[in-house]
Amino acid sequence: DIQMTQSPSTLSASVGDRVTITCRASESIRSWLAWYQQKPGKAPKPLVYKASSLESGVPSRFSGSGSGTEFNLTISSLQPDDFATYYCQQYDSYWTFGQGTKVEIK
Amino acid sequence: EVQLVESGGDLVQPGGSLRLSCAASGFDFGTFGMTWVRQAPGKGLEWISYISDIGNAVYHAVSLMGRLTVSRDNAKNSLYLQIDNLRHEDTAVYYCAREARSSGFQGHFDYWGQGILVTVSS
Numbered sequence: 001d002i003q004m005t006q007s008p009s010t011l012s013a014s015v016g017d018r019v020t021i022t023c024r025a026s027e028s029i030r031s032w033l034a035w036y037q038q039k040p041g042k043a044p045k046p047l048v049y050k051a052s053s054l055e056s057g058v059p060s061r062f063s064g065s066g067s068g069t070e071f072n073l074t075i076s077s078l079q080p081d082d083f084a085t086y087y088c089q090q091y092d093s094y095w096t097f098g099q100g101t102k103v104e105i106k
Numbered sequence: 107e108v109q110l111v112e113s114g115g116d117l118v119q120p121g122g123s124l125r126l127s128c129a130a131s132g133f134d135f136g137t138f139g140m141t142w143v144r145q146a147p148g149k150g151l152e153w154i155s156y157i158s159d160i161g162n163a164v165y166h167a168v169s170l171m172g173r174l175t176v177s178r179d180n181a182k183n184s185l186y187l188q189i190d191n192l193r194h195e196d197t198a199v200y201y202c203a204r205e206a207r208s209s210g211f212q213g214h215f216d217y218w219g220q221g222i223l224v225t226v227s228s
Binding site: 001034038042043045049050091094095096099100 | 141143150151152153156165167168201206208209210212213214215216218219220221
């Protein structure tokens with residue numbers, strides 16, 4: 001099974017900060033990686049697919065990068081609505097999620 | 107508008123069984139793969155089951171192999187998940203989700219239901 005490891009587990013940041021979350025795969029997943037945002041009590045919302053393609057309607061301050069085993073999700077200027085938990089997911093071989101990164105207010 | 111609505115969640119005793127349903131609308135259900143993801147209280151997301159568009163391919167997470175049955179009725183735009191021999195650790199919110207069309211072999215999940223709580227307790 002492909003394992004996904006996110007870092008950090010928690011990230012404290014302020015509005016306007018540039019933040020980056022990293023996701024590492026235990027083996028190459030080419031570019032088959034998605035990112036999701038989840039708020040408490042809500043379903044996950046897809047943000048990025050195929051490592052760097054933005055879902056329709058997702059603000060351009062979100063961007064994804066990487067291929068192979070290392071990937072990043074970057075928020076260029078953190079907004080109040082962005083405080084949430086973020087998950088990466090590989091879909092190269094079945095599906096596996098990372099353990100999540102909680103972005104909290106500093 | 108794509109909508110996925112789960113139902114069937116309940117309080118179940120250990121060792122019991124439960125069947126969850128997911129009603130789909132707003133898209134051509136029979137042409138998309140569908141999946142189930144669960145989330146234990148305070149924990150992360152766990153993919154547990156997948157069924158292809160016409161039901162000819164089914165995959166389950168190894169950790170639940172043998173206890174899950176996933177099925178679909180394309181005429182009723184409905185997806186189902188039966189979980190047998192329920193354990194305390196199966197307590198979670200269960201989401202159904204649609205597999206996105208992909209240029210690869212598999213897709214990510216582009217639409218999700220609101221989730222349904224299953225509690226396993228005596």
